[in-house]
Every structure is written in structure tokens, then in C-alpha cells.
Amino acid sequence: MGTLMAIRSVLHFRDVGLGDVATVGGKGASLGELLRAGIRVPTGFAVTTAAFRQTVEHLTVDGESIPARVAALDPADAEGLAAATAGIRAVLESAPPPGEVIEAVTAAYAALCEECGDPALPVAVRSSATSEDSAEASFAGLQDTYLWVRGADSVLQHVRRCWASLYSVESVTYRLRRGIPETDLGMAVVVQRMVGARSSGVLFTRSPRSGDKSVVAIDASWGLGSAVVSGDVTPDSFVVSKVTGKMKRTVATKTRWHRPDPSGSGVVETDVPAELQDRPAISDDEIAELVAVARRVEGHYGCPQDIEWAVNDAGEVFLLQSRPETVWAEKDRAAKAAPAARPFDHVFNLLGGKRPSEG
Amino acid sequence: MPERSFPLPSQIEAVPGAEGWEAMYPYFTRFQPEDDQRFWFYNSMHFPEVIPAFDGLTSEIPYTAIGANTARLFSFPTTMGIEYRIVNGRVYITANPVLDEAEQGRRFAAFQERAGHYYGNWDRIYGEWQQRIEALIADIEAVEVPELGELDPLEVVTGGRGIASNHYLRENFHRCIDLYSKMWHHHTELLMLGYGAYVVFFEFCKQAFPEMGDQMVARMVAGMDVTMYRPDDELKKLAALAVELDLGDLFVEGAEPAKVLAALGERGDAGARWLAALEAAKDPWFNVSVGDGFYHHHLSWADDLTVPFAALPRYVEQIAAGEDLTRPTERLAEERDRIAGQYRALLDAEEEKAAFDQMLGLCRQVFPYIESHKFYCEHWFTTRFFQKIRAFGALLAERGVLLTADDVFHLRHVEVEDALADVQLAWASGGTELGARHWQPIVAERKRIVEALSGWSPPPALGAVPEALNDPAVKMLWGITQETIETWLGGDDDDESTVRGYAASPGVVEGVARVLLNVNDIGQIREGEVLVCPVTAPSWGPVFGKIAAAVSDIGGTMSHAAIVAREYGMPAVVGTGMATARIRTGDRVRVDGDRGVVTVLS
Numbered sequence: 001m002g003t004l005m006a007i008r009s010v011l012h013f014r015d016v017g018l019g020d021v022a023t024v025g026g027k028g029a030s031l032g033e034l035l036r037a038g039i040r041v042p043t044g045f046a047v048t049t050a051a052f053r054q055t056v057e058h059l060t061v062d063g064e065s066i067p068a069r070v071a072a073l074d075p076a077d078a079e080g081l082a083a084a085t086a087g088i089r090a091v092l093e094s095a096p097p098p099g100e101v102i103e104a105v106t107a108a109y110a111a112l113c114e115e116c117g118d119p120a121l122p123v124a125v126r127s128s129a130t131s132e133d134s135a136e137a138s139f140a141g142l143q144d145t146y147l148w149v150r151g152a153d154s155v156l157q158h159v160r161r162c163w164a165s166l167y168s169v170e171s172v173t174y175r176l177r178r179g180i181p182e183t184d185l186g187m188a189v190v191v192q193r194m195v196g197a198r199s200s201g202v203l204f205t206r207s208p209r210s211g212d213k214s215v216v217a218i219d220a221s222w223g224l225g226s227a228v229v230s231g232d233v234t235p236d237s238f239v240v241s242k243v244t245g246k247m248k249r250t251v252a253t254k255t256r257w258h259r260p261d262p263s264g265s266g267v268v269e270t271d272v273p274a275e276l277q278d279r280p281a282i283s284d285d286e287i288a289e290l291v292a293v294a295r296r297v298e299g300h301y302g303c304p305q306d307i308e309w310a311v312n313d314a315g316e317v318f319l320l321q322s323r324p325e326t327v328w329a330e331k332d333r334a335a336k337a338a339p340a341a342r343p344f345d346h347v348f349n350l351l352g353g354k355r356p357s358e359g
Numbered sequence: 360m361p362e363r364s365f366p367l368p369s370q371i372e373a374v375p376g377a378e379g380w381e382a383m384y385p386y387f388t389r390f391q392p393e394d395d396q397r398f399w400f401y402n403s404m405h406f407p408e409v410i411p412a413f414d415g416l417t418s419e420i421p422y423t424a425i426g427a428n429t430a431r432l433f434s435f436p437t438t439m440g441i442e443y444r445i446v447n448g449r450v451y452i453t454a455n456p457v458l459d460e461a462e463q464g465r466r467f468a469a470f471q472e473r474a475g476h477y478y479g480n481w482d483r484i485y486g487e488w489q490q491r492i493e494a495l496i497a498d499i500e501a502v503e504v505p506e507l508g509e510l511d512p513l514e515v516v517t518g519g520r521g522i523a524s525n526h527y528l529r530e531n532f533h534r535c536i537d538l539y540s541k542m543w544h545h546h547t548e549l550l551m552l553g554y555g556a557y558v559v560f561f562e563f564c565k566q567a568f569p570e571m572g573d574q575m576v577a578r579m580v581a582g583m584d585v586t587m588y589r590p591d592d593e594l595k596k597l598a599a600l601a602v603e604l605d606l607g608d609l610f611v612e613g614a615e616p617a618k619v620l621a622a623l624g625e626r627g628d629a630g631a632r633w634l635a636a637l638e639a640a641k642d643p644w645f646n647v648s649v650g651d652g653f654y655h656h657h658l659s660w661a662d663d664l665t666v667p668f669a670a671l672p673r674y675v676e677q678i679a680a681g682e683d684l685t686r687p688t689e690r691l692a693e694e695r696d697r698i699a700g701q702y703r704a705l706l707d708a709e710e711e712k713a714a715f716d717q718m719l720g721l722c723r724q725v726f727p728y729i730e731s732h733k734f735y736c737e738h739w740f741t742t743r744f745f746q747k748i749r750a751f752g753a754l755l756a757e758r759g760v761l762l763t764a765d766d767v768f769h770l771r772h773v774e775v776e777d778a779l780a781d782v783q784l785a786w787a788s789g790g791t792e793l794g795a796r797h798w799q800p801i802v803a804e805r806k807r808i809v810e811a812l813s814g815w816s817p818p819p820a821l822g823a824v825p826e827a828l829n830d831p832a833v834k835m836l837w838g839i840t841q842e843t844i845e846t847w848l849g850g851d852d853d854d855e856s857t858v859r860g861y862a863a864s865p866g867v868v869e870g871v872a873r874v875l876l877n878v879n880d881i882g883q884i885r886e887g888e889v890l891v892c893p894v895t896a897p898s899w900g901p902v903f904g905k906i907a908a909a910v911s912d913i914g915g916t917m918s919h920a921a922i923v924a925r926e927y928g929m930p931a932v933v934g935t936g937m938a939t940a941r942i943r944t945g946d947r948v949r950v951d952g953d954r955g956v957v958t959v960l961s
Contacts, residue, residue: 210569213705239570243701246865246953332707337563339713343721344478346559346714347552352436352467 007050009104013043013192023048025128025188027321034319037300039293041319043115044123044192045108047101047159049130052187055097055163061087067182070167075176078169085167092164093157105159105191106152112193120150122194122260124320125158127165130186147226147267148194148260159189194260195318199281200225200310201235203290204325205298211328213304216240216291220281222272223257225308225320232256232269236281240291247287251280282311289317297322303329365820367395371446376811380448383412383771383805385419388445398825399444399451401817403936404913405653407893409448409812412805413748413768413775416539417653418443418450424543429551430455433477434469448812451821477552478721485549485728492545492735496643499538499743502531504750507758507786525783528754529776535747536772542744546736553725560718567706567715572953574864574925579699580722581691581925586731588686588926590647590660591900593640594667595684598674600636604629607679610672613882616664643739649878649898651919652737655749655768657878659742660898669882670901677904684904691926730922738897751775758782760794761802769805770798819936820844855959858910858942860935862955863921868930869960870907872946874939889950891942895920903927908950910938910957924952932957 007023016024016032024032028046035041056066066088073084096102113121127144144165146158165171166187175182201220206213219228219235227233237250254272261268282290290309297319298305304325310318340346368390374380381389406418426440439455457463477484505524515523557580564576585592601607606629609622623630641661649666650657660667677684699719706712752767760778761767767775778794785792824844873888875881881902884890890906892899894913903909903923909931911920924931930952932938938957942948947960 207570212568212570213707214568214702215570241570242705243698244575244865248953337567337714338710339717342475342479343717344475344556346563346718346721347474347478347555348467348471350559350562351470351555352463 007048009051009054009101010045010047010108012045012108013041016046022130022186023050023188025049025130025186025190026323027126027128027190028188029128030322031190031192033300034297034322037296039297039319040317041321042124042193042195044112044190046128047105047108047189047191049186049188051097051101051104052163052189055092055101056185058098059091059095061091066091066167067185070172070175070182073172073176075173081169081173085169085172088167089164092167093160097156097160102156105156109152109155109191112191116193120264122148122150122264123155124190124192124194125149125155125162126190126192127162128188128190130188145226147224147258148265150265154265155191159191162189163187192320195310195320196260196312197224197310198313198315199223199286200308200320201228201281203294203307203309204304205294205307206304206325206328207239208327211331214242216242216294218282218287218290221254221257222276222281223259224267225258225310226267227256227258227269229308232258238282238287240287242291242295249280251278253277254281283315286311286315286317293317293319364824365398365822366818368399368444368446368451368821369395371821374447374812374815377447377808377815379804380808380812383448383808384410384415384445385771388415388419388443390444390446390451394444394822396823397453398820398822399453400820402443402450402452403817403819404894405651406450407650407913408654409809410445410450411655411768411809412771414654415445416536416772418445420540420543421546422452424540424547425551427544428547433473433552434466435551435555436463436467436470447815447817448809449815449817474552474555477549478556481549481724488545488549488728489735492542492740495538495542495545496735496740496743499535499542499740499747502534502538502747503527504531504747504754507754507782523787525786528751528779528783532748532751532775532779535744535751539740539744542736542740546732549725549728550732553729556718556721556725557729560722563715563718564702567711568702571702572862572865574862574921574952575698575702577921578925579695579702579719580726581695581730581922585686585688586734587897587919587922588900589734590644590667590897591670592686593644594670594901595674595678597633597636597640598671598684599678600633601671601675602678604633606630606633607675610668610675612669612672614668614672616668619668620664646739646742647734647897648738648742649896651894651896652733652741655745655765659738661742662746666878666881666898666901673901673905686926733919734897748775751779755779755782755794758785758792758794760792760798762799766799766802769802769809774798816940855941857959858932858935858938858957860910860932860938860955860957861921862952863933864909864924864929864931864952866908866928866930866952867949868907869947869949872910872942872944872948872959873906874942874944876939889948891938891944891948892920893939895923899923903929908952909933910935910942910948910950912936912938912940 011024013028013032013035016029017036018029018033020032021029024046031041031044059066061069069084069088073081075081112123113119125146144162146161149155149158166185199220199222201218202225204217207215207217218238218240220238221228221233221235228235233254233256234252235254236252239248240246254277256269257272258267258269294305294307297307301324305322306325307322308320310320312318340349369392410418422441422443429435430439437457439457441452441454443450443452457466505527507524511524560580561576564571601610606623606626609619620634623634645660645667648657648659674684703712703715706715748767749764752761752764755761755767755778756764760781770778778798781792781794784790868889870887870889872891873884874891875883876893878896878898881899884902884905886905887907888905889908889910890902891910894911895909896919900923906929908929909920909924911933912935913933920931920933930950932950932952932955935957942957942959949958949960951957
């Protein structure tokens with residue numbers, strides 16, 4: 001869109017909402033929206049699509065603009081693609097972005113450190129795609145997440161890594177085959193305070209197994225959520241009825257957990273202490289709070305949500321992100337039932353057997 | 360999947376000491392060679408015990424009525440009626456499906472017209488039904504057992520009747536049988552259509568909310584109809600009156616009803632008032648069988664006060680302690696509407712909500728009948744019916760044909776007519792009945808046979824494993840589904856300590872099991888125990904105030920135990936097929952009413 005207004009390189013979560021997907025991507029917009037809805041999410045800011053575009057326009061590869069270079073590639077030439085995209089990624093990750101982008105990110109990180117009272121605040125850096133196209137978003141790279149990042153330089157470095165992921169072989173091939181113009185390309189990056197997660201996991205406001213909307217399904221494990229998302233651990237499962245509050249609980253043996261690297265940056269994966277392995281990763285009170293928060297989010301958006309959450313050592317529940325559920329939403333398009341002329345016509349429909357007239 | 364089969368009917372072993380049992384039942388109840396190819400299951404829900412010869416009527420007549428209803432009256436598209444067989448004194452049934460699609464189509468056209476008429480006029484027809492069934496009860500009460508005196512009363516002559524009293528032996532006896540048959544036709548009249556409406560809503564809910572427990576569906580439609588709970592409510596009222604009149608001290612655990620009544624008689628005005636209240640409550644509310652109305656020896660509260668009087672001491676104690684025993688109908692109704700409202704809100708499209716409203720509305724319309732018909736039919740009418748037959752038995756005993764009145768129940772009803780003809784003739788000729796010599800050895804022999812057969816363990820099913828059970832009525836009423844059959848086949852890896860059945864009422868509790876095979880033993884139940892029994896009926900009502908959970912061999916989501924457990928908010932697992940065999944009194948068990956699993960812990 002051709003707005004003349006200069007878009008800022010960085011926006012705090014509190015200043016964005018669902019309408020800002022084009023600027024801060026899906027994740028950034030959703031976090032802002034949650035914050036506006038009064039949901040506890042870890043604070044942070046988004047590096048906007050404007051910052052990405054400015055950077056892409058600012059940089060060149062062998063004296064050629066990046067969009068032009070991509071447009072000239074042949075999707076059938078695998079070797080040529082691999083070499084060219086590697087070059088683009090190398091430039092994006094090593095050449096400095098425009099000065100105002102660097103300044104904006106550095107200042108935003110400093111403000112965040114001040115807000116949280118930690119001069120070297122650990123943050124998560126995640127790519128936040130603007131595309132509604134889930135097929136594209138599912139490519140490696142658009143879901144990049146770097147945890148436990150500290151310091152402005154490191155934050156900036158990881159932001160550039162997220163950008164570079166848009167130029168992976170798969171991502172570029174996909175755009176070329178679809179004829180998606182490079183000028184439409186945009187990506188935001190979310191920088192968010194790390195929650196010292198005692199436990200974390202995912203939550204669905206409908207059953208991922210059956211699509212049932214009358215339940216909330218929670219997967220929970222010890223430590224950081226990356227262990228659950230990556231499948232390194234079999235999580236506990238709690239399925240709670242929204243109507244009756246009744247719960248089906250399956251406590252798993254959780255052998256591995258992800259935790260912040262004691263060196264101060266990144267994540268390490270280790271064995272869960274024996275005494276914790278068979279204990280539920282969250283208490284019934286925490287489950288109840290998660291369910292309540294999730295239902296508020298679902299109510300706010302008006303559709304079922306996939307949520308990532310964490311509980312810190314103080315037992316405070318945070319939502320790290322929430323996005324509309326898509327798998328069952330697709331299947332829902334066909335309505336399950338419609339009213340009949342008379343209530344008892346439903347009996348005829350069920351008990352009618354197979355009649356030749358039905359083909 | 361490997362070929363699996365239940366025992367074949369032709370392979371069923373003879374029970375030693377029960378030779379000749381076949382003569383106790385009609386020829387058309389015997390297994391035929393070709394029956395080996397069909398699937399049969401033991402209807403232990405209605406017939407948990409060996410059937411005495413006369414009581415064979417309680418399978419013959421219901422199945423003639425149910426089948427006529429589904430096959431010939433309403434023309435259910437996919438099912439005819441139910442066939443039954445008796446082997447070793449137990450009833451096995453199978454449903455006859457309609458498989459030909461053209462035939463289904465023809466039947467469906469008729470079904471729409473006929474069922475449509477009933478659904479479209481349901482409230483009016485149900486109102487008329489209640490009048491009809493009460494008229495039928497009045498009819499059975501009015502049947503006279505003739506007195507055969509030295510001479511017939513003078514009025515027979517002066518009134519110009521022209522027919523001697525011996526004629527009315529067979530006419531009036533036969534009238535009892537005819538009325539019983541009519542009662543069963545009325546019993547079935549609305550039942551299958553009612554289940555049809557329920558199954559529609561059930562299937563919709565299971566599709567929209569796959570994680571929803573079966574019992575939640577029932578909770579959304581459960582009526583606040585009091586008929587089923589009324590006998591128990593009457594007892595609570597009597598307990599309250601005892602407290603009010605300061606008679607509570609007479610109601611102690613284990614006291615003989617006769618002694619309690621005598622003691623009440625000595626308590627002046629207060630005692631008299633209580634006894635009058637008892638008499639008022641009895642008719643009709645004590646006409647509840649301690650079983651389900653299928654056996655002559657399952658006496659009613661009215662016939663034997665043991666069961667109600669076993670429940671009174673505890674009620675008296677609770678009321679004296681200030682507890683409120685009235686059913687929280689308002690809270691239940693609110694809860695019911697809240698649950699339904701919340702599930703409705705979870706549906707996406709307005710269309711779906713409109714369909715939900717229709718199905719739920721229809722379900723709630725038919726449900727009062729489903730919940731209350733049993734009291735009128737299996738309990739009130741049937742109690743009166745058996746009392747009349749017993750009176751004819753008393754006449755036969757008086758005439759020396761039988762030794763005791765209850766011996767009449769060891770004759771088939773056609774044999775009773777023979778015995779009555781013997782009396783008619785002997786009274787007319789001035790001779791002597793020859794029945795003593797003929798019938799008494801037969802009765803003695805049959806008592807021995809019943810005894811011998813009672814030790815036999817009937818397999819839960821016989822014959823070929825069915826493709827699929829598609830009869831909604833069978834599924835609903837007996838709790839038999841593909842899963843149940845798998846369980847019976849031992850298709851899962853459960854060990855001996857696990858019993859699976861229907862998740863009939865939600866919740867999980869642990870407690871000590873009390874296995875009761877007979878309602879007459881309900882006095883043994885202690886506070887907080889887990890009841891394990893073959894099947895419950897309204898007369899079991901008083902135990903539900905004491906127990907922590909209920910487990911039964913028989914039943915589905917609509918069985919008595921399921922409905923009452925939901926009402927009391929306690930876990931229940933029904934239709935386990937084997938709980939009473941696997942669990943012992945004193946075992947510590949966990950009852951998981953959410954998943955339908957009972958585990959023996961120690």
C-alpha cells in the first residue's frame with residue numbers, strides 16, 4: 001500500500017492491534033491485541049515491515065538490488081537458486097541495515113530493559129509473517145524463534161537472521177512458482193521479554209483431536225515451551241469441558257526439558273530431574289486460570305485459538321502468542337445440521353435408512 | 360480381524376438336574392438349528408434370573424407388542440421386531456433388521472405418515488395415553504375371582520344372569536392375560552418413537568461435541584417429572600411425618616415391618632395418623648416392584664413392606680438431624696438449562712442452533728413419557744396383575760389342585776386354564792378335581808429345575824458376531840454397542856481387576872464395594888459404599904441416598920440406575936455385563952463414571 005506517511009521502524013506492542021498485520025505481522029498484531037484485551041503477555045516491541053523493506057532496498061548483492069536478483073532466478077535451476085539465495089542471506093545477515101533502523105531497534109531494546117529493570121534483559125526474537133497464506137508461513141524460517149537473546153547487538157543480529165530466512169531456497173522457490181512479486185514481500189520481527197518458564201506448553205480452545213469446541217485442550221511440560229513445540233517431550237495433557245469444568249488428565253513421564261543456557265544466552269536441553277518427571281507440570285489452579293484466560297481470548301477474537309503459554313516461578317500465567325485455529329476451521333465450513341420443517345423431521349432423517357432416492 | 364464367535368446356541372450344555380426344562384416354555388421359544396448363524400444376546404436387564412413357567416408370559420407378551428409396534432404399526436424403516444429364545448431358563452434376543460433398500464424405502468414412506476401423526480400430536484396422545492393406562496389399571500383391579508360356594512348366590516338366579524359362577528373362572532382369568540397384553544401394547548405405543556427422538560439428539564450432540572460424555576445428553580433432557588421418584592419421595596414424607604409426630608424411635612435398622620406396625624398401633628392418635636398416611640401413600644405409590652416387573656416373586660412394596668421399611672430409619676435419622684431430603688428440582692432444572700444453553704452457544708451457525716433447538720425441544724417433549732411409563736406399566740399395573748393371578752392360585756390351592764397359591768406361577772398360563780377347567784367341571788359335577796395328582800408333581804419338579812438352572816452362568820451373547828448393531832432401541836436400552844460386544848469377546852487387554860461398561864453418570868470415586876444381588880438386601884448397604892448390582896429399579900431408590908457410586912451388570916444411558924445416579928450427582932457405570940461376578944463385597948474399587956471403567960484396587 002502506498003502510504004506517504006513514514007512508518008516507524010519499531011512499534012511497542014501496546015501501540016498495535018489486529019488491524020496492523022501489514023505492519024507488525026500476525027504475531028505482533030496478536031500480541032498487541034491481547035495486551036489491549038487485558039491479557040497478561042510478556043511485554044515487547046515489533047520491528048516493522050517498514051524496517052525490513054528499508055533494509056532490503058538499502059542493501060545490494062554484487063551491485064544488484066535484492067528484489068531484482070530474486071526475480072531473475074529460474075525456479076527449475078536448483079543449483080543456481082541455492083547459490084543465489086545463499087548470497088542474499090549472507091548479505092542480509094552481515095551487512096549493516098540503515099542507520100535509523102539500527103538506532104530504532106537499539107533504543108527500543110534499551111527502553112524495554114528499562115521497563116523491566118534489567119540492563120541485559122533476555123528476550124525472545126521471533127519472525128512475524130504478514131502473509132495469511134499458511135502454506136507459505138509453514139516454510140522453515142517464517143516460524144523462526146530465538147530464545148534467551150541478550151544485548152542490543154545480539155537482538156539486531158537475530159532480527160537479521162529472521163529476515164534472511166525469507167530468502168531460503170524453499171521460500172524463494174514458492175514465490176517464484178506462484179508469481180508472487182518481491183515488492184509484496186514483508187516480514188516483521190517480534191522482540192519479547194523472556195518469561196523464566198517453570199512450565200509451559202500449548203493450548204487449544206477446541207480439541208485438536210476431534211475439533212470439539214466444548215473443550216479446552218492443554219499440553220504442558222517442564223521448562224520452556226520449545227520442548228513441547230519441537231516434540232522433544234511427551235507433555236501432560238489436560239482436556240477441560242467448557243460447560244461442566246470436568247477434566248480428563250493424562251500425566252506423562254516428561255524426560256527432557258529446555259532451559260536457558262547458564263552461560264546467559266540461548267537454550268540447553270537436558271534431562272528432567274527424576275522427582276519431577278511424573279509430576280503434573282501445572283497445578284489445578286493454574287489449569288483453571290489458563291482455561292479462563294484462553295476463553296477470554298477466544299471470546300475476544302470470536303473464534304477458536306491456538307495459544308502458547310508459560311508459567312513463571314511465581315506461578316504467574318503468561319500467554320506468549322495466540323492465533324486462530326485453522327485445521328478444524330477449514331472443516332467447519334460445511335454446517336453440521338439445519339433446521340427442518342418440523343422438529344420430528346430430524347427423526348425421519350436419522351431413521352430413514354438408505355433409500356434409493358438418495359442415489 | 361480373526362474369526363471370532365460367541366458360543367453357538369446348539370453348543371449350550373445341558374444343566375445337570377434340569378432335564379426337561381423345555382416343557383416350562385412355549386415351543387416357539389426354543390433355539391432352532393439355523394439360529395446358530397444369528398447373533399443373540401442375553402437380556403439380563405429384564406430377565407436376570409431363571410424364568411418360572413408362568414412368568415414366561417413376561418417375555419412373550421412384551422415382544423409381541425414391541426415387534427408389532429416397530430414392524431407393523433409404525434413401520435420403522437430399518438428394523439422389524441425382536442425375536443427371542445429361551446434356553447436354560449434365560450431369555451436371548453435378536454433384532455430383525457430390514458436390509459433391502461427398496462423395502463426400507465417403502466417402509467419409510469409409511470413411517471413418515473404414521474410416526475408423523477404421533478409426533479405431531481404428541482402432547483394430546485400422551486395425555487390420552489395416561490387416561491388409557493389408568494383405565495386399564497382400573498380394569499385389572501376390577502377383575503373378580505369367582506367364589507364357588509355350595510350353591511351359587513340367589514341373585515344369580517333372581518337377577519336373571521343365567522350363567523353360573525364357574526364360567527367366570529376361565530373368562531376372568533383370561534381377561535387378566537388379555538389386559539396384560541393390552542398394557543404392553545400401550546407400554547410400547549410411544550416408547551420406540553420416544554427413543555427415536557432421543558437418539559436423534561444424541562447423535563447430533565456426539566457429532567457436534569465428540570468429547571461430550573453420553574450422560575451429558577441425558578442431563579440436557581432429563582425431565583423434572585416426579586413419577587419415577589415419587590415412591591421414594593413418599594417414603595421421605597412418611598419419615599418427616601414420623602419425626603413430626605415424635606415416632607422416630609420406632610424406626611430402627613433391622614426392625615421387622617410387622618413389629619413396627621404393631622408398635623405404631625400402640626402409639627394412640629400419632630400412630631393412627633401415621634398409619635393412615637401410610638395407607639394413603641400406598642395407593643398407588645407402593646405399587647413398585649422390587650425388580651423391574653418381570654417376575655412374580657419380585658413383590659411390590661405394597662405386598663411386602665421390607666424394602667420401604669428398610670429405608671425409613673435412615674430417612675428419619677437425616678430429617679431429625681435437620682437435613683432437607685426434598686429433591687432439588689429447581690437447581691436441577693437450572694443446571695439442565697445452563698448446560699444446554701452453553702452447548703448451544705458453542706455451535707457455530709445459526710442454522711445449527713435452530714436444529715439443536717428443534718431436536719432438544721422434541722426430546723424434552725417425549726421425555727416425560729420415557730421417564731414415567733415404567734411406573735404405570737411395569738410397576739403399578741404389573742403389581743395388580745400378579746396379585747390377581749396369585750388370587751386365582753389361592754382358589755386352586757383352596758380346591759386342592761395346588762399346594763400353595765404361589766404354585767400357580769410354576770404353570771404356564773395355558774396350563775392354568777386347564778387347571779381351572781378341572782375346577783369348573785368338578786364343581787359342576789360334584790366330583791373331585793384330578794389336578795392334585797397331575798399338577799403337584801409337575802410343580803415340585805419345576806421348582807427343582809428352576810433351582811438347578813439358577814446355578815448356570817449364561818454367556819452374554821451367542822452365535823455369530825454381528826456386522827454392526829444398528830437398532831437404536833437396542834443400543835439405547837440395553838447399552839449394547841460394538842464396543843460392548845468387543846468387551847464380551849475379551850477383545851481388550853484388561854486384566855481381572857478391570858470392568859468396563861457405560862459411562863452413565865460422571866465423576867470418579869473410590870470406595871468399598873457392596874455387592875447386592877437382590878433388592879431385599881438393601882438394608883446391608885452402609886454409608887459411602889459403592890453399590891454393585893445386576894440392575895436397579897425404582898424400588899432401589901432408597902439406597903441412592905447412602906451410596907457413593909453405582910455399578911450394574913445391565914443397562915444403558917437410559918436405564919434406571921443411570922438416570923437416578925445423574926440426578927443424585929454420583930458416578931455410575933452400567934452395562935458392565937460382569938461386575939457382580941468380578942467384584943466382591945469388601946473390595947476397594949475406583950468407579951470412573953467419565954470413562955465407564957471400574958477398577959478393583961485391593
